[in-house]
Structure formats: C-alpha cells, structure tokens
Amino acid sequence: MAKSEDPASVLKSIRKDKSPHNIYLLYGDEPYFTDKIERKLVSTYMSPDAMDFNYTLLYGNETNGADVTTTVMRYPMMSERVVVVVREAQHLSGLDPLEALTTRLPGSNILILSFKGAKPDSRQKAFKALEKAGLAVESKEIREYEMHKYIDNLADEHGLKLDSSALQMLMEHLGTDIVQIDKELEKLEVIAKEGGSPLVTTEMIEKYTSVTRQVSVFELKSALANKDRGKATKLGIMMSNDPKGSPVQATVSMLFNYFSDLLIAFYAPDKTEGGVMRHLGLAKPFQVRDFMAGLRNYSAPKVINIISYLRKCDARSKGMYGGYTDQGEVIMDLIYFILH
Numbered sequence: 001m002a003k004s005e006d007p008a009s010v011l012k013s014i015r016k017d018k019s020p021h022n023i024y025l026l027y028g029d030e031p032y033f034t035d036k037i038e039r040k041l042v043s044t045y046m047s048p049d050a051m052d053f054n055y056t057l058l059y060g061n062e063t064n065g066a067d068v069t070t071t072v073m074r075y076p077m078m079s080e081r082v083v084v085v086v087r088e089a090q091h092l093s094g095l096d097p098l099e100a101l102t103t104r105l106p107g108s109n110i111l112i113l114s115f116k117g118a119k120p121d122s123r124q125k126a127f128k129a130l131e132k133a134g135l136a137v138e139s140k141e142i143r144e145y146e147m148h149k150y151i152d153n154l155a156d157e158h159g160l161k162l163d164s165s166a167l168q169m170l171m172e173h174l175g176t177d178i179v180q181i182d183k184e185l186e187k188l189e190v191i192a193k194e195g196g197s198p199l200v201t202t203e204m205i206e207k208y209t210s211v212t213r214q215v216s217v218f219e220l221k222s223a224l225a226n227k228d229r230g231k232a233t234k235l236g237i238m239m240s241n242d243p244k245g246s247p248v249q250a251t252v253s254m255l256f257n258y259f260s261d262l263l264i265a266f267y268a269p270d271k272t273e274g275g276v277m278r279h280l281g282l283a284k285p286f287q288v289r290d291f292m293a294g295l296r297n298y299s300a301p302k303v304i305n306i307i308s309y310l311r312k313c314d315a316r317s318k319g320m321y322g323g324y325t326d327q328g329e330v331i332m333d334l335i336y337f338i339l340h
Contacts, residue, residue, distance in 0.1 A: 007033035007139045008153055014040045022105050023134025025127075027115035032178045033139035038114055042083055045110060050079035058084065060091035065126070069097040072111045073104065081108035089113040095126035102133035142176045143257060145282045154182055158189040161198045168286050169202050173216040175254055184209040217251050221258050224338050225290040227297045236335045240328025248317045248327040252334070256310045262294040263303045271295060309337050 024041065026034040046055050054076050058068060072084040086092060101111060120127050142150060151170055155162050174181050188200050191208050205211050220239070223232035239246035261280055268279035277288045313334050319325050
C-alpha cells in the first residue's frame, strides 16, 4: 500500500517528470487539500487540448461503480492517458466492480476518488483493494499550532516571504481557514510582483486584503484566554450580528481545539514558555502566549467543564435539542459560561 498522511508532500511530488499513480483516494476533514490535489493531478497529467475526449468528471450520487469502471477502462484518444475524477465518492454505490481496476486498469490511466466530509468505509473489500494498489491521501483537520508551516508553504508557492509580524497577523485573523489565507496571498502576490519585492508586511496585509475588516475568532480566543470580559463580550456581540461572517460552529470548533490543547498544557512537566511549546509541539513563540494566559487564568477542572459545555453548544447550534436555535445566543451563552 502506498499511503501518505501529508498532503503537502503529495502536492510537491505531482509533476510532469514523475509518473503518477493509477489510483488516488482523497479524503479527510480538510477539503482544501483534497480539492487542490485533484486540480493539480488533472492540470499536470492532462493537457488542455486532450480534455474533451480523455477527461471525465463524475459525481458519486449520479453514477455507480460499474459506470466508473467502464469509463476509466477506456483507451485514450490522441492522448497519453484517460483521467477520471469522481467527486463526492462517499455516495458512490456498487464499489465491487472497482476492485477489478487494481489489476486491469490500463497503465497510463488515472482514477481519482474524492471523498468529501466523510472518511471512506475501510471495511469494504473493494476499498481495501484500491487503497493497497493506489495512493491514499488523508487531509487531516489543521490545528492552530500547525498553521505556520502551511502558511509558509503557501507563501513559497506564491513567491512570497512573510515577515514574522505578517505571519502572526494572518494566523490571528484567519486562523485555520486555509482557503481564505490562500486567496489573500493571491492578492498579495500581484502586489508584490508590481512592487518588485517578495516581502510581505503587516502594512501590505492591512491595505490590500480583507483581514482587518473581519471579526476574528482568534481575537475572541485571545480575549477569553486573558479573561478580558469587556473585549470578549464586544466581540461576541459583533459575531452575533454577523452570523454568516462568524458561523457559530466554526467558532465552537476553534475554541474546542484551544481548550483541548490547554488541558494538555496543564500536564506539561515544564510550564515555562519553552516547556509548554515543546509539550504542545509549537514552533513560533507567539503561538504559546494564549496558552500561558490560559494556564494563569483557568484551572484544569474548569477547562474540562468548558470542553463539555462546548460539546453541548455544538449540538445546540445544530438544532439537536429541538426548536429554533439563535446562533448569536449560543455564542453569548458560551462566552458567559467560559468567563464565569
């Protein structure tokens, strides 16, 4: 089995001078990488003038295993290969015919199965066979402490260099929203090329991106870590008034990650900044600040209660307790519970 849990390395490995795998299984909680790997595979191994006859895009809820098999078994027309992409592959019925592809698929053809929002059922015989014969790439949810390396990689792709303050600003305002970060870096790439320098500063971010015009969930996290009641309440009201820009489920998810990591920090053998950084696997000094504040302002039992309440808020935001749920009310109740 060829398997990688690092989508970034897979992206780097996709190039015209390197032969592709015949089968790709793309899945995980971070759709950004799943989509990006799919697009790069197609653009790298399928020339535009060959697309009409040799590229097929299917959707799992509109096709089945037999049709996918027939489509990808075709011989290419005036092209080196056939490329077939199946999006929403978690809805694909009748996977058994796909098992034959592990031994019969023409050597040049590529099948890309993209699973969204769900991990494939690895118990299925056909899936096991495909996984063994191809490359399975799991795009895991990006944690806050990992973001710096992903932003650095994206900056490199755009030909940019971020100074430390610019990196911190992007992380604090956009958090783990890597899709939005990529969009903002695209804007900055244009500006940098016009200016003749790859260096990105906070002044450029403020002037040319939408970062400063958004209420950041990371600002709320920092206010809660420092028990700044006034700022946390103000941010909560602003987020309540902008449910589309500040979705409650994303807010709950980010705070859940923070307090889960904070609980781990309580058990660090060395509670100095350096010790907590090592215990949590953090790479940048500014990443540890909110954890140090949390250690000062909360106790481990309180953090356990907060994590439990965050689970309830997540269920409540999804209407699991019945009736209409006001998203702003969930945020304000959560802020009050954390601070009291």
